[in-house]
Amino acid sequence: MEQDKNAMLQAFNFENEEDELKKISYERAFFKKGKIEIFDSKIIDDAKAKLLGIFVTRFIILHELGHILNGHCKLCKL
Structure with a gap:
């Protein structure tokens, strides 16, 4: 081949x-x-990959913060 x-x-x-x-x-x-x-689709544009990493990180942090602020975490209740 x-x-x-x-x-x-x-x-x-x-x-x-x-x-x-x-x-x-x-x-x-x-x-x-x-x-x-x-x-060749295996070549990834580094700038796009870094930007996507930032968006994914922000989503995860805000998603978990939403669980805490909506009372879904019993240990954090005041």
Whole structure:
């Protein structure tokens, strides 16, 4: 499979060295403005991942705080 992938990428005249071709993972190859583009959904944009982490953290904290403030926690009742 690895050899087939490398052969396919080389057939597209990909301008990468053979070592770099081994590192490439792809799900789709398409042409954009006459050049081949490789789509790989495994590459995550770090900024989006960090922002999502902040939102998830805030949701969990506020959700648990809501339990406490709505009296769902017997130990915290005044």
